[in-house]
Amino acid sequence: MVGRAPAERPPRTDARRNRERLLVVAREAFDEAGPDASLVEIARRAGVGQGTLYRHFPTRAALLSAVLADRIETLRRQAAELSAALSTDEALAAWLHLFLVHARVNQGLAGAFMTEGPETAADCHQTITAAAADLLGRAQRTGTARPDLSPDDLIQIVVGIALATARDGDAGQADRLLTLVLDAVHRTGPVA
Amino acid sequence: MVGRAPAERPPRTDARRNRERLLVVAREAFDEAGPDASLVEIARRAGVGQGTLYRHFPTRAALLSAVLADRIETLRRQAAELSAALSTDEALAAWLHLFLVHARVNQGLAGAFMTEGPETAADCHQTITAAAADLLGRAQRTGTARPDLSPDDLIQIVVGIALATARDGDAGQADRLLTLVLDAVHRTGPVA
DNA sequence: TGGACAACCGGACATCGTGTCCGTATCGTA
DNA sequence: TACGATACGGACACGATGTCCGGTTGTCCA
Numbered sequence: 001m002v003g004r005a006p007a008e009r010p011p012r013t014d015a016r017r018n019r020e021r022l023l024v025v026a027r028e029a030f031d032e033a034g035p036d037a038s039l040v041e042i043a044r045r046a047g048v049g050q051g052t053l054y055r056h057f058p059t060r061a062a063l064l065s066a067v068l069a070d071r072i073e074t075l076r077r078q079a080a081e082l083s084a085a086l087s088t089d090e091a092l093a094a095w096l097h098l099f100l101v102h103a104r105v106n107q108g109l110a111g112a113f114m115t116e117g118p119e120t121a122a123d124c125h126q127t128i129t130a131a132a133a134d135l136l137g138r139a140q141r142t143g144t145a146r147p148d149l150s151p152d153d154l155i156q157i158v159v160g161i162a163l164a165t166a167r168d169g170d171a172g173q174a175d176r177l178l179t180l181v182l183d184a185v186h187r188t189g190p191v192a
Numbered sequence: 193m194v195g196r197a198p199a200e201r202p203p204r205t206d207a208r209r210n211r212e213r214l215l216v217v218a219r220e221a222f223d224e225a226g227p228d229a230s231l232v233e234i235a236r237r238a239g240v241g242q243g244t245l246y247r248h249f250p251t252r253a254a255l256l257s258a259v260l261a262d263r264i265e266t267l268r269r270q271a272a273e274l275s276a277a278l279s280t281d282e283a284l285a286a287w288l289h290l291f292l293v294h295a296r297v298n299q300g301l302a303g304a305f306m307t308e309g310p311e312t313a314a315d316c317h318q319t320i321t322a323a324a325a326d327l328l329g330r331a332q333r334t335g336t337a338r339p340d341l342s343p344d345d346l347i348q349i350v351v352g353i354a355l356a357t358a359r360d361g362d363a364g365q366a367d368r369l370l371t372l373v374l375d376a377v378h379r380t381g382p383v384a
Numbered sequence: 385t386g387g388a389c390a391a392c393c394g395g396a397c398a399t400c401g402t403g404t405c406c407g408t409a410t411c412g413t414a
Numbered sequence: 415t416a417c418g419a420t421a422c423g424g425a426c427a428c429g430a431t432g433t434c435c436g437g438t439t440g441t442c443c444a
Contacts, residue, residue: 012391012440038430049394054432149372157369160352177349180341184376204411207421230401241423246403 019056021046026067030106035064065124071102072124079131088142092135093182096158099128100178103162104171129155139185146188157181211248213238219259226299227256257316263294264316271323280334284327285374288350291320292370295354296363321347331377338380349373 011019025046029037039060043053057063078098082091132151139145158178165174203211217238221229231252235245249255270290274283324343331337350370357366 009391009441014440015392018393039432040430043394050396050432051394051434052392055392058432060431153365153368153372156356156365157349157353157372160354160356160369161349162352163355164348164352173345173348176345177352180345180349180373180376183379184372187375187379201412201420204420206411210422231403232401235423242403242425243405243423244421247421250403252402 076131088139280331299358
């Protein structure tokens with residue numbers, strides 16, 4: 001084991017402050033303009049120089065996943081809550097719906113999963129997949145969900161729905177497609 | 193009815209030649225670098241100025257859909273062939289598989305559907321949807337596909353699968369997800 | 385308290401991509 | 415051949431990304 005960082009100092013207060021401001025502004029900007037929002041514009045609105053932005057968040061993905069971190073955390077928590085409050089099937093359906101809505105609203109979520117390799121968004125993906133595994137696993141053990149479906153595949157197809165329906169305002173279509181998928185998920189027997 | 197175009201002249205030979213060269217080069221470029229390939233680079237490799245490129249294809253989408261036009265045409269033809277050769281269900285499955293493969297290989301296809309409004313890629317979308325409507329309609333009349341599914345929704349979810357699985361090389365996942373969807377499509381009765 | 389050093393800031397800059405504009409060259413026709 | 419319509423080409427304006435460095439500001443210690 002090599003020498004570890006020698007008592008690494010905490011970041012300076014102004015650095016910490018700027019980081020917070022950037023996150024707040026970035027959240028707004030991504031909500032307004034989608035995941036392609038201009039980074040210089042974000043820096044400008046946060047009242048900092050571009051250098052500051054790029055120092056804190058070297059890439060767009062880094063900023064995106066930082067912004068998304070708490071949404072992801074929220075989704076994780078909601079998975080647990082729904083799992084406790086509803087039946088397995090209802091919980092799975094409700095949570096996937098929440099996930100879909102979030103993924104569509106800021107397409108950045110789905111975008112962050114896709115445009116990056118596993119490096120940056122790995123944590124997010126990990127957390128989401130774990131939550132899905134929990135809910136799906138319960139349904140599978142209960143016998144109401146087909147056993148030959150992985151949490152990763154489930155997440156991926158919902159991401160697909162989000163990506164495919166992100167642009168047009170037809171939210172109904174996204175819901176219909178999710179319903180279709182859920183139908184398939186619960187199909188454990190042969191075709192009727 | 194107002195006066196129609198007065199005997200509109202055919203394009204000049206050099207214009208026609210340049211258009212061809214651009215299409216050839218663009219096809220290569222999109223295959224190599226994906227749908228975000230640089231347009232100036234395409235112009236350069238085709239030996240024409242940027243102005244020429246933008247005159248023939250005012251937007252990236254215009255170029256993309258021109259490049260895709262023959263692939264789309266191929267898909268349309270294959271739909272008819274499969275429809276004649278196989279059972280309705282097999283034809284539908286086989287064609288959706290072909291569509292998925294094409295959409296993934298050059299993500300540009302799916303990209304063209306998404307990044308544009310209905311304006312530019314309308315023809316492509318129209319053709320694809322029509323082919324899907326044909327195959328799906330037959331299955332629905334046969335009674336092997338759920339009646340509450342529109343061709344548009346079907347296409348959209350396959351596009352979603354393509355978008356979501358375009359980056360990572362796991363072609364198996366795309367197939368698994370398509371199978372899942374097909375399962376749902378054929379589910380005409382209550383859950384087993 | 386105050387001074388020195390590291391950490392941090394800000395914005396200019398280099399680079400790349402898109403799409404427009406217009407002077408010039410070339411094609412088609414009389 | 416000569417003329418007008420058509421098309422060409424590249425400079426240009428604009429906007430975005432990411433880097434770099436001189437100046438500034440916190441932090442720590444004497």
